[in-house]
Structures are given as C-alpha cells and as structure tokens.
Amino acid sequence: MKQITKYIIKNSLKRIFLYRACLSRLRMMGVEKVFSYTLAHETGVTSEQVRKDFSEFGIKGNKRGGYNTNELLEVMENIFHRNKEQNIVLIGMGNLGIALSKHGQFFQRNMNIVATFDIDPFKQKVRSNIPVYSLSRLKEIIDRFKVKVVILAVPEISAQEVADELIRLGIKGIVNFAPVLLKVPNDVIINNVNLCNELESVIYYVHKQIKADGSKNLEILYTGMKY
Amino acid sequence: MKQITKYIIKNSLKRIFLYRACLSRLRMMGVEKVFSYTLAHETGVTSEQVRKDFSEFGIKGNKRGGYNTNELLEVMENIFHRNKEQNIVLIGMGNLGIALSKHGQFFQRNMNIVATFDIDPFKQKVRSNIPVYSLSRLKEIIDRFKVKVVILAVPEISAQEVADELIRLGIKGIVNFAPVLLKVPNDVIINNVNLCNELESVIYYVHKQIKADGSKNLEILYTGMKY
DNA sequence: GAATTGATGTGAAACAAATCACAAAATATA
DNA sequence: TATATTTTGTGATTTGTTTCACATCAATTC
Numbered sequence: 001m002k003q004i005t006k007y008i009i010k011n012s013l014k015r016i017f018l019y020r021a022c023l024s025r026l027r028m029m030g031v032e033k034v035f036s037y038t039l040a041h042e043t044g045v046t047s048e049q050v051r052k053d054f055s056e057f058g059i060k061g062n063k064r065g066g067y068n069t070n071e072l073l074e075v076m077e078n079i080f081h082r083n084k085e086q087n088i089v090l091i092g093m094g095n096l097g098i099a100l101s102k103h104g105q106f107f108q109r110n111m112n113i114v115a116t117f118d119i120d121p122f123k124q125k126v127r128s129n130i131p132v133y134s135l136s137r138l139k140e141i142i143d144r145f146k147v148k149v150v151i152l153a154v155p156e157i158s159a160q161e162v163a164d165e166l167i168r169l170g171i172k173g174i175v176n177f178a179p180v181l182l183k184v185p186n187d188v189i190i191n192n193v194n195l196c197n198e199l200e201s202v203i204y205y206v207h208k209q210i211k212a213d214g215s216k217n218l219e220i221l222y223t224g225m226k227y
Numbered sequence: 228m229k230q231i232t233k234y235i236i237k238n239s240l241k242r243i244f245l246y247r248a249c250l251s252r253l254r255m256m257g258v259e260k261v262f263s264y265t266l267a268h269e270t271g272v273t274s275e276q277v278r279k280d281f282s283e284f285g286i287k288g289n290k291r292g293g294y295n296t297n298e299l300l301e302v303m304e305n306i307f308h309r310n311k312e313q314n315i316v317l318i319g320m321g322n323l324g325i326a327l328s329k330h331g332q333f334f335q336r337n338m339n340i341v342a343t344f345d346i347d348p349f350k351q352k353v354r355s356n357i358p359v360y361s362l363s364r365l366k367e368i369i370d371r372f373k374v375k376v377v378i379l380a381v382p383e384i385s386a387q388e389v390a391d392e393l394i395r396l397g398i399k400g401i402v403n404f405a406p407v408l409l410k411v412p413n414d415v416i417i418n419n420v421n422l423c424n425e426l427e428s429v430i431y432y433v434h435k436q437i438k439a440d441g442s443k444n445l446e447i448l449y450t451g452m453k454y
Numbered sequence: 455g456a457a458t459t460g461a462t463g464t465g466a467a468a469c470a471a472a473t474c475a476c477a478a479a480a481t482a483t484a
Numbered sequence: 485t486a487t488a489t490t491t492t493g494t495g496a497t498t499t500g501t502t503t504c505a506c507a508t509c510a511a512t513t514c
Contacts, residue, residue, distance in 0.1 A: 002273070003271065003272050003273050003276065009428045013428060013431065014424075017421070017424045017427075017428075018408070021406060021407075021408060022408065042408070043408065044230065045230050046229070046230050049230065079431065080427045080430065080431055081430055081431070081434050082427075086430055088426070095325075095326040095329045095330060096326050096330065098322075098326065099322045099323050099325065099326030099327075100326075100422070102322045103322060103323065103422060105406065105422070105423045106422075106423060106426065109423050109427070111423070111426055111427070111430070148433055148437075149426070149429055149430055149433055151426065172433045172436065172437065173429040173430065173432065173433035174429070175425055175426050175429055179248060179332065180248075181245070181248060181249065181269070181270065187436060189429050189432045189433050189436065191425055191426075191428060191429045193420075193422070193425050194244070195327070195330060195332070195333075195420070196332045196333060196336050196338070197241075197244045198402055198418055198420050199315070199333065199338055199376070199378065199402050199418075200244075200307045200309075200336070200338070201235065201236045201240060201244075201418060202235075202376055202400040202401070202402055202416050202418045203307060203308055203313055203338070203376055203400065204240065204306065204307055204308070205235060205400065205416045206375055206376055206399045206400035206416050207308055209399065209414060209416065210375075210399065
C-alpha cells in the first residue's frame with residue numbers, strides 16, 4: 001500500500017520560491033543577467049540543482065548567456081499564477097486572522113483577501129478596508145468572487161466543520177492554521193501551517209546541535225534558509 | 228560540491244509532529260493503546276513508515292502489543308524538549324508580532340515568550356502580560372532568561388541587521404517571518420516561515436489540479452495534511 | 455573564421471527515502 | 485503446553501532525488 005499523503009510542497013517548488021526571492025533582490029540591485037551558479041551561491045544549493053529545477057518547470061536559459069533576470073522572474077510569476085489576481089477569503093478573525101487580514105504582502109503579491117468571516121457578530125465590523133461577514137454569507141461571496149482558495153484561521157474545534165462547509169461550496173484549497181488534521185476529499189489541497197511546530201522544530205535542532213557540541217560532525221550545516 | 232543548505236525540518240520529523248497531533252486526539256478520546264496501523268491510517272502514511280520513523284527516534288513498542296498512548300506521547304514531548312520550559316523572545320511588534328505574542332498555543336506547549344521587543348517606542352508598552360522592550364535591552368533579557376531561540380517578525384529591511392545582533396548575543400535558533408534569506412553562521416538554525424509562499428503553493432496546486440481536471444491522473448492525491 | 459572559453463542541459467552514477475517481505479516476539483487459543 | 489495469530493522491527497528491494505560528468509552550443513579571442 002502506498003502513502004496517500006503526498007507532501008504538498010515539493011522540494012523543487014520550495015526552491016523555486018527561494019530562487020524567486022533571490023531574483024527579485026538581484027533585480028532591485030539592477031542585475032540584468034544571472035547564471036545558475038549565481039542563484040546557487042545565493043541560495044545555498046548547487047548550480048546543477050538550479051538547472052535541474054529549471055528544467056522541471058520548463059525554464060530555458062541561453063547557452064553561455066545565463067538567464068535574463070526579468071524574463072526569469074516573469075516565468076516564475078506565471079508558475080504561481082501571479083499574472084492574474086487571486087481572490088482569497090479569510091475565515092476566523094481571532095488574533096491570527098486579524099494579523100493575516102492586515103498582512104500587506106498578500107496584496108503586494110496579487111492575492112486579494114476580498115472578505116473575511118467570523119461567527120462572532122461582535123467581530124463583524126470592517127477593519128482595514130476588508131469587510132467581516134457572518135458565515136451565512138459565505139456562499140454569496142464565494143460565488144461572486146469565484147473564490148477557490150481560503151485561509152482558515154478558526155479555533156481547533158470548529159475547523160473540520162467549517163472546512164466541510166467550504167468544500168461543499170466549491171473551495172479547492174485551504175491554508176489551515178488550526179492544529180487539526182482535516183479530513184477532505186482527494187481533490188482538495190490542504191496546506192497546514194502550524195506555528196508551534198515551526199518553533200518546536202527549531203528548538204529541536206538547536207538542542208541537537210548544542211549536544212553535538214564541537215561544531216564538527218553536525219548533522220545540519222545550515223547557513224541560510226529552510227526551503 | 229555538496230549543497231550546504233539542508234532542509235531544516237526533515238520529513239521524518241514532520242511526521243513525528245503528525246503522529247503527535249493524532250496521539251493527543253486519541254488520548255483525549257480515551258484510547259490507551261495504539262498500533263502502527265492506527266497512526267498510519269489516521270495520518271495517511273503507511274504503517275511501515277510509522278515504525279521506521281519510530282526506530283529513527285529510538286521509540287520501541289511491544290511486539291503484538293502496539294504502543295502505549297501515554298508513553299508514546301511522553302517520548303515525543305521529550306524529543307521536542309517539552310519537558311523543560313523554553314524561554315523565547317519575540318522581536319517586532321507589528322501586525323504579525325502582536326498576533327504571535329498572543330498566540331496561546333506557544334504557552335500551552337511550554338514555550339514561553341518571556342519578552343518582546345520593538346524599535347518603536349510607541350509600541351513599547353505591556354500587552355497581554357508580556358512586556359515590550361526597546362532593542363537596547365536585548366542583551367539583558369537574553370542573558371537573564373538564557374534565551375537560545377527567538378521569533379523574528381521585523382520588517383524585511385531590518386531583518387538581517389537584527390539577526391546579526393541576535394547571533395552576537397548568543398542566539399542559536401531563529402524562526403524568521405521576514406521574506407529575507409538571512410546570512411548566518413553554520414551553527415545557527417534558521418526556519419523561514421513565509422505566509423505568502425504557503426498561500427501561493429496552495430494556489431499553484433489548485434490550478435494544477437483544475438487543469439488536470441478529470442480527477443484521475445492527479446499528481447497529488449492528498450487527503451489530509453502536509454507533513 | 456578557427457580555436458578557445460564559459461555557460462547550459464541532461465543522461466549516468468551515487469545517494470537517500472519509502473516500500474516490501476519476513477523473522478522474531480508476545481499474546482491468545484486449543 | 486503446543487499452535488495459531490498478531491504486531492513489531494528491520495534487512496533487502498524499489499523508487500525518487502541529488503550529484504557527477506560531459507556533450508552541446510554561443511560568445512569571445514586570436
């Protein structure tokens with residue numbers, strides 16, 4: 001029997017994020033042409049890996065000429081559908097939900113939070129230009145804005161219930177901040193973000209390294225970024 | 228030349244998180260004994276994988292008897308050093324920083340945010356019992372509470388500068404929310420959390436699946452969780 | 455315009471991770 | 485007490501990913 005769970009984010013895709021971050025910095029610095037080893041050096045991977053990843057995503061360079069920074073960035077933006085605006089809905093206006101609704105980077109990257117929702121009428125007031133609705137208006141908004149992806153920031157107890165309703169309304173992707181393993185149909189993409197786990201894993205590796213001590217023979221020689 | 232960047236969070240460790248989430252739910256339901264296939268079924272991995280992972284972390288079960296839920300959970304809590312309290316410091320009290328400082332789950336899981344910091348004197352007031360200090364008091368607090376791990380939620384521009392200072396003060400692990408590839412020494416663990424990337428990757432897979440259409444031949448058959 | 459140089463792109467090789475297959479052990483049953 | 489059953493734990497095998505090695509091409513130099 002094979003595992004039914006695939007890790008949503010493949011390592012090659014994660015590295016594409018890395019390359020992109022690096023590229024936009026290079027572009028800001030006015031660099032017009034990059035080579036696989038430039039990106040490799042900046043991101044801590046090997047240049048073969050960069051080229052292999054590019055080949056997976058169908059990215060072609062120029063023999064001896066490297067890659068044009070702008071073209072490369074554009075290709076990457078297309079990979080993530082940043083060419084056309086994505087309408088997103090956010091559910092749960094607790095601590096985290098409020099912060100996410102104000103998170104400017106989403107908008108900068110063409111991902112628009114068109115509406116937020118909360119069960120609590122007390123929280124249903126407009127904040128930072130994004131309206132907060134009752135859950136009863138979910139269908140209306142999802143249909144009107146053709147929403148396919150939501151951010152779920154509701155408490156643990158209600159996460160599954162809300163997810164079920166969302167899927168019934170045609171949602172195909174969920175970024176889930178609740179520490180729950182949602183049960184969803186095969187065609188729905190779930191990406192669980194668990195802040196505690198992120199912190200705990202750092203604690204785990206730090207302790208491991210402190211124990212290993214002599215800075216040699218470390219299992220992780222890690223100089224930069226996770227992806 | 229080998230890649231110097233290792234993915235901080237190994238897949239086997241991610242799955243330990245999964246098993247733990249599952250176990251604490253089972254314990255709540257009064258289940259005292261679990262088998263590898265129980266966890267396997269709940270988490271979407273195979274039972275051999277569960278046992279292989281356990282073996283990697285030195286977890287032993289009872290032949291024919293499975294695993295004792297409580298013992299297993301305790302072993303896992305030890306893996307993540309949840310037996311002893313971890314003092315954490317949070318830097319940057321913007322949107323996200325404020326939300327993180329109020330994030331109850333950290334405390335529940337024995338990770339104490341002992342202090343927060345911000346460059347802006349206007350933000351330096353006590354919120355939700357956790358004091359907000361000026362960055363000038365970093366050394367004092369890090370020393371007093373023997374802090375080894377920090378949460379970095381400062382703007383992109385200042386992230387590297389603050390990270391440099393933190394490392395100078397002896398910090399060994401950083402959960403970095405700024406969209407920057409921090410340059411740090413080999414013995415410092417970085418875990419980058421980029422909320423945009425998490426959302427974009429879901430958008431990527433949703434579009435891919437919509438394009439693939441006929442629900443068959445999907446590259447991802449994904450029923451539950453990311454890890 | 456031939457020779458050299460410096461990059462890409464990709465099969466082949468090496469390595470790592472997941473699955474298979476089954477021995478070993480513990481319990482239940484006869 | 486012997487036999488059957490159930491589940492763990494792990495070598496062997498398969499599958500997937502990264503690294504190596506080099507053919508290929510385009511620009512530059514002679």
